[in-house]
Amino acid sequence: SRGVSLILTPVLAQALHDLPIFNEAKAALGISHTALNQLRRRVAMRHRDQLDRWWRDRIDGLKTLPIDTFARCYGVHPDTVKAYHQRLVGPTQPGTNRTWEYQRVNQLMVMFLDHHADTGFTDLRHAKQNPAIPMGEYGYREETPQGPVYLFTSDTLVRAIPEFTLKRISRALEATGWVEASTWVNGEKPIPKPRRISGRRNLYYHVHRPNS
Known part of the structure; x- marks a missing residue:
């Protein structure tokens, strides 16, 4: 048995684009880890590229907001904020503003x-x-x-x-x-x-x- 097949509809494809964070997409769509990976491959998405796009869309906040404030606003762990700030903005810590x-x-x-x-x-x-x-x-x-x-x-x-x-x-x-x-x-x-x-x-x- 191959299990349940997922049909990649335009609505589902858009949902995958709108949910770049893996665990959020998995919870929102109610599908397994493997199924989500398969769907992502079918629409030619790479997880890192999606994450980068999500963070770059919020680059102004990343530059100016204190780490803990950014984390609360977007529901992201402060350590993740620090890592992406280092990667996309540089070593200067947000919060000095x-x-x-x-x-x-x-x-x-x-x-x-x-x-x-x-x-x-x-x-x-x-x-x-x-x-x-x-x-x-x-x-x-x-x-x-x-x-x-x-x-x-x-x-x-x-x-x-x-x-x-x-x-x-x-x-x-x-x-x-x-x-x-x-x-x-x-x-x-x-x-x-x-x-x-x-x-x-x-x-x-x-x-x-x-x-x-």
Whole structure:
């Protein structure tokens, strides 16, 4: 018995062209390893050529995005991103492009506050009047003559902008004017300010809209 024969229709051929990554094609088409190889040979496709085309179509992102960001965006392992960056772009590591990263964090913080500024923070005046009032989902909001200041803990700041690590978030916020310039220790993240609120001492990042 030769098993089930596959008919190479135009639709199937197009699907093979659109799915250059072998395991993705195998899962999407529901066929065996051997059958997929046979189909690829029948349409004169080479696996490496298909992969190269996929990566070259995304060369701009490969040049500018940090490795872990590119990996998350396209569902590719970071080690694979590093290998193709080395092969197609060169030895310079993506992620040294601070401008893109700072702009992205700035954009995400604007979007976050547009949605959560009123509901995600406890008014600090109310917390001082009644210590039983709990901290908001993301922290406290302090009204100042220059505008509201949002007090994040380390954990809530990362939850607000989960796309980056705490170190990269705080570095970008400082560079773009969201937090005051602060002391760096051994090249690590800026030190948040200690505050005692409702009888509990904690460290908070004091975040405010730039120029406010």
